[in-house]
Amino acid sequence: MKALELKGITKQFPRVLANDHINLSIEKGEIFSIVGENGAGKSTLMKIVYGLYTPTSGEIYVFGKKVNMKSPHDAIKLKIGMVHQEFMLIPRFTVTENIVLGDEPRKGIVFDFKRAVKEIREISEKFGLKVDPLEKVANLPVGIQQRVEILKILRRGAEILIFDEPTAVLTPEETEDLFKTLRALKKDGKTILFISHKLKEVMEISDRIAVLRRGKLQGVVKKEETNERELARMMVGREVVLEIPRVKVEKGPVVLSVRDLAAKDHRGILKLKGVSFDVHAGEIVAIAGVEGNGQMELVNSLIGFTRPVKGKIVLNGEEMKLITPYNVRRKGMAYIPEDRKRRGLVLPFKIRENIIMGQHTLYPFSKGGILNDKVINEFATKQVEEFDIRPRDIYINAGNLSGGNQQKVILAREMAMKHNFLLASQPTRGLDIGAMEFVYKHLIEEKKKGIAILLISLELSEVLGLADRILVMYEGEIVGETVPEETNEEELGMMMLGIKRKERLVQ
Amino acid sequence: MMAMDIFRRIFFGRKEEYWWMKILVPITSIFVALIVGAIFIWSTGRSPVLAYKYLFGASGLVPGPYFKQHFAEMLLSSSMFIATGLAFAIAAKGGLFSIGAEGQFLVGAITAAYFGYAKPFASMPTLIHLTVIFVMVMLAGGIWGAIAGWLKAKMGIHEVITTIMLNWIALYLIEDWLVTGPMKANVETGVSGTPYVSETAKLPIILKGTRLNISILIIIVVAYLTWFLLYRTTFGFEIRAMGYTLIYNMDAPRAAGVSVDARITQTMFVSGAVAALGGAFIILGVLFQFPPVFEGGYGFDGIAVSLIGQNEPLGVFLAGILIGGLRTGATAVQLAHIPKTFPSIIEGLIVAFIALQELIRYLLMKLLVHKKNNTVSGGSDEKAVSGGVAK
Structure with missing residues (x-):
């Protein structure tokens, strides 16, 4: 049975053709992914399905019936739900209040909070999505907040669930949890539309994958019959160099030298516990590690956002006494921030x-x-x-x-x-492969120019591909130093989790 | 169309999409407020037509009997509203919600009064005397504003709190101490309040037979300079960058090397200095002394003026003229048996509708733009798509 059918969907914006005659048919109970670069028209298409946009032309069939949606209200009635990229939750409200908002159980004219809580407990159990109904949303980690969103649409009886880049905000563990949930929902007979540009995840979770490029449907493939490389090619429209070419550059003098640097986070907890390293001209030093192991505090100390507790930073042979963003930038530091927005x-x-x-x-x-x-x-x-x-x-x-x-x-x-040191903090976070490739190309070009680069990354493939030297950070310390030729993802992963340590090769 | 284009280029930094919305929204708000005001009058059994006829007839905004007098009075009070309006706008551009124009206005007024009558200055030629006064006024008002800025930058105390407190401090310091104590006029002269300023400190009259003085010219220059500061200088660039990010606790300007803390204090200094100008205008052009009881409120009206003017210098100027006109025509509405506070109702309604400007913008957009394009949803999303799809 077809859960959703799109026939010749076209959406024309004043200056842009966002969707160009898109035909898709999605079976009930499958996980259907839609991939494409940022701006390929994925979100527009989903907003059409969710009734936020009306298509310029084309027809939509939901469970075999032709529909004409004017607003998300219509979509909800048709049992279509959407988990948005940015959550639509009220932080000061409890989980229960957030879930029932807009459709509250009543006792007379009074909001029946007790019954609402009971209701939430029931559906939470039914779908295996554990939440505490009485907790305030503001106190929940992002992964659980997403769970609340999912519960919200399930409570409205959604059969078709749209996830718009759901993993963009999640940690790897939370992503794993989400995938478990998705599989459980699938088992329950729900139809899932999964929007993403992360091919690895798409390959893991989907049954079938549709590829969009510049508003046009490039094709629909079964997961078993394709691979990341082919998907990437369909997405970008040309062969994508996922492997980063190795470039050898003669190492120059030390540009940045950090000695015994320690710093606290904004809550006053010591997160960086005395790290020392050098970065030479023409060298990319990568700091690998699971998020929250002191990388942020290192970046903040280097750029002058936090005052280090102890230690010193020497940039271009000059010890930085008063570190402010203005000063370090005048001394030759460029900075690609982790949160571009x-x-x-x-x-x-x-x-x-x-x-x-x-x-x-x-x-x-x-x-x-x-x-x-x-x-x-x-x-x-x-x-x-x-x-x-x-x-x-x-x-x-x-x-x-x-x-x-x-x-x-x-x-x-x-x-x-004007710079000779580049602090690149998660420079490819949230980017699609086309843009990723672009960033890599420029980092390598910088290296060729003899610029010293400190790369902070959570992606191991990126670390292994780009770095000349890898430092692994765990709980605010450098627990290992290695070079990409002598290690692999597995070993790095063990070091990142603090299971293994590796002595320094060179000082 | 050509003239419109030039206008747009000068005041809206070119190529802004739907730039005319910025003009249309306040005009619509004013119009709707006038209509609602008319309904109020009509519901009390009086004639709205007559009320508006008297109100605008005496406002100096439209020609009529005694136009010259009304026009002069209108510009005289407008210049003060524009000063406090610009002060609010400058801070607002920097993401600061300053309520402090009232206090800065008072500080400016008392400073102008002091340097206006104090002995060593009183014998200077007019030009030098006025220059000295204005420099001191702006310095004093600026410092008064900068205190709030500094407290925010260094201690993280919200500017709304500090500016309100500084308003009260200024008021009591001046009215209950300076004016009745150290700055009290000689008792034998029979003057209460401070002594009168010397002749050289009075603002020169520019329209014979009226009170209209150079304050309006000064404020036109200041409005232009404010625009120049905001849109043509690196300082203004940083203020605007800060304004967009400060409210949302974003760090982009700081990461790029802008000293945000210093800019907060400096922005508040400039804001305070401009507000203080209004205080100088009232002392040197209207009252000529600081009276024992000061009828204030210009600072708070400045907030309304700035909101109506969309925090843009040109808009503030026009809104200041409008409010000045309404205040000037206020007494005349009594001829239609309506209390003279009625224009304040109009003013309040305008601000209320300005506060609803997102709704008005949405309705206007729906009415004017989307009909044409045959699309359903809001504008920003579409731009986002057009930004990306071209890839």
């Missing part, structure tokens, strides 16, 4: 403004404190071209760009800054 870009600023931020006080962008628009526009236009930022419009707000293009704006800015 909060730390990298001012979202309502235009590309032309974001692309000079940090350099805006320097000649020729400004003189005597007055901005030179002509020079800024020329520079922005040049960078947009060189870094292939789409669309080629320097007046577009950074917040309206796709993730990959936002990262390109940051790259375009940081690379243009």
Whole structure:
């Protein structure tokens, strides 16, 4: 039985054709993935299915019946539910209140909280999704918050569940939990639409996979009959170099030297417990580790967001006494932040403004404190071209760009800054493979230029592919130092979990 | 169309999509407020037509009897509203919700009064005397504002709290101590409040036969300079970057090397300095002394002015003119048997509708834009898609 059928769905936006005659049919009880690069039209398609957009043309059939959805309200009535990328929860409300909001059980005209709690306990048990109905959502980790979202739509009787990039915000363990849930739901006869650009996950969870590129359906494949490489090719439209080419560069003098550095997090807990390492010119040193093992505190100390408890940082032979972002940047540090939306870009600023931020006080962008628009526009236009930022419009707000293009704006800015040390903190987080490849290419180019790079990454494949030297961090300490030629993912994984230690090869 | 294009280019940094919304939304709010106001009047059995006729007839906004007088009075009070409005707008652009214009206005007023009558200054030529006064006024108001900024930057105390407290401190410091103590006029002269400022400290009149003085010219220059500061300087660039990110606790400007803490204090300094100008205007152009009981409120009205003006210097200027006009015409509505506080109701309604501007924007969008494009949902999503699909 077909749960959902799309026939010739087209969505035309004022300037863009987001979906171009898409035909899909999804069986009941299967996990159907839709992959594509950022901006390929996945989300638009799902918003059409969920009634947020009406298609310009085309027909939708739900369980064999032709439907005409005007709003998500109609979709819910048709038993279609959606777990959004950004959760729609009220942090101060309890789990129960969040789940029943909009459809509360009543006693007369009064909200019957007790019955609501009982109801939540029941469905939570029925689907094996453990939550504490009385806990406030604000106190829950992201993975559990997502569970609350899932319960919310299950309670409304959803049969078709849409997940819009659900793993983007999850840790690997939480992702594993989510997949368990998805499999259980499938067993229960629910139909699942899984949107992602992470091919590894898609290969793990789906039954069938549809690939979108530039609004067009490239094809639907069975999981057994395909592999990551083929999917990547379909997504990007050309062969993607997933393997990173090794480039040998003569190691130069020490650029950054960190000695016995310790720092606390914002709650005052000692998270970084005395690390020491050097980064040479033309070398990529990668810091591997599970998130939350002191990487954030290391980055914050280096960029001047937190004052270290002890230790010293020597950049270009000069000990940094007062570390502020302004000072380290003037001393030659470029920084690709881990959270581009909060730390990298001012979202309502235009590309032309974001692309000079940090350099805006320097000649020729400004003189005597007055901005030179002509020079800024020329520079922005040049960078947009060189870094292939789409669309080629320097007046577009950074917040309206796709993730990959936002990262390109940051790259375009940081690379243009005078620097000989690059702090790349999770530079490919949340990016699709096309954009990932772009970042790798630029990191390698930087290395060729003789720039010292400290790469902080959670992705082992990235660490092994890019690094000249790998430092493994566990609970705020460096527990191992190795080179990619002498190790593998397994050994790194063991070190990351603190099971194994490895002595330093070289000082 | 050409003129519109130039207008758009100058004031909206070019190529803004739906830039005209920024103008249309406040105009719609004002219009709706006037209609609702009319309903209020009509429901009390009086004539709205007559009320508006008297209100606008005496507002100085439209020609009518005694236009010259009304026009002069309107500009005179507008210049003060614009000053406090700009002060709020500058802080708002930097993500700071400053309620402190009232206190800064008072600080500016008392400073202007002191340097206006104090001996060593009183014998200077007008130009030098006024320059000295204005420098001191802006310095004093700036410092008053900067205190709140510094407290936020260093101690993390929210500016709403500190600016409100500083307002009260300023009020009592001035009214209950300075004006009745050290700055009290000589008792024999029979003057209460501070002594009158010397002739050289009075703002020159620019329209014969009225009270209109150069304050309106000064504030036009200041409004332009505010725009220039915000949109043409690196300082303004940083203020705006901070404004967009501060509220959401984002760090992008800081990570890029902007000294956010210093900028907060500096922004509040500039904001305070501009608010204080209004205080100087009222002392040097209207009252000529700091009276024992000061009728304030200009600082709070500035918030309304800035909100109506969308926190943009040009908008603040126009909104200040409007509010100045409503206040000038206020007494005339009594001829239609309506209390003179009625224009304040209109003002309140405008602000209320401005507060609903997202709704108004949404309705206008639906009415004007989406009909054309035949799409259903909000604008930002579409732009997001258009940003990415071109890949």
